[in-house]
Amino acid sequence: MTDSLVSAPQLFESLPLFPAEYVQSFGPTVVVAPHPDDESLGCGGLLALLRRVGLPAWCVLVSDGTMSHPHSEKYPAPARQALREQELREALGLLGLSDQDLLTLGLPDGAVPGPDAPMGATAVSQLQNFLSATQPQTVVVPWRRDPHPDHRATSLLVQAALAGLPSPPRLLEYVVWAWERAAPTDLPQPTEAHGFQLDISSVLSLKQQAIAAHRSQLTGGPIDDDPTGFTLAPSMLAHFARPVEVFFHLTS
Template structure:
């Protein structure tokens, strides 16, 4: 049983306290699923919002013959822009284009150091005050790798932005050890997003390639978000963790 329902609630006006915000997005759709409500509330409060897409998103349907890998990437990046626009975010996302399903996890792996430097420069250029990033043990390897990449980028800054960690796959796949432990020194909370839930749901639906009937229809083994997974995000709150050490 997930403990999320027991977390304290912060009201929608919490968003106004976060300042210019960057969301780290492992794959197109994670921004809408995990943080669509908060992004809409940030924009409603007049706060600048930026996005950094980590992976190229091509491996949801790797066996498509109609859509090549570059074509799949173009579709998914277009869906990301559409979803962000529905949430009120019109800034051009940073596209790191690391390999989907194989995002590097540390500086010894190709592409990690370069991507961390790109991300660091993006944070500094946009004077980001708060970073939204995947929960450090969200049960998908690209989400965990994206967290590590963000930590490497932020460590090189003279002053680290505030960090809020969001959940996507922990809603469905979390083992007990994936959830916050005492040693993590984090506190969980629920953000009330009821007033912008319709925007969040529209942003999720904008990722047409990931919801039935889909776009890449010639790959029968390809990924689509299941109805029971989507139901986890049709709720008037989102879950976040923040370090309290």
């Protein structure tokens, strides 16, 4: 399944396709996003489908999102954080969530700590309290080896939080940077995880609107005074214009 000759897109596109109605099995769901935009890129269709069928959904934002344009003087760090959170709230609104459905942890973008660090341990406690209060049936988090350090740290935080719950919810994992940056060893191995594609064609336009709400991460965005700043490349965006989303669950 993860032969070195098989690319990540080939692997993901070979997975079985599940119909949109499969979201009924998710039940109430929490999506965990390392940065503002991950929720729309990886799970925008899922969130829209959940809300369309009346299932509760929440989003947890892990980092403060400030490192996308670290040299901007027009938008210093507090202004970048406020802008990106505003964009996130707009995106979630388009997908059917309210401001009350969002928890922000405010961890440092580019340096999200693991659960053994003091800030990480605090975040684990916050996650456990949130999950105990919301009682989701499913938690969705970036794939544990998604090739971005914040995504991997986010996975560890969520795993630690779930391990401390008496009846942890089901864990599903989505891919973001694995589409373009994954080494063969980063990809899910056939003995550790099963994957599927979820048909989101009926809500694809909503997902695209949600991605577009993250204007600061797109070409021509409002933070225009940092030439080294991050923007999502067209090749990257193309993966998330497809009418499916990819999820994995561990087999053991």
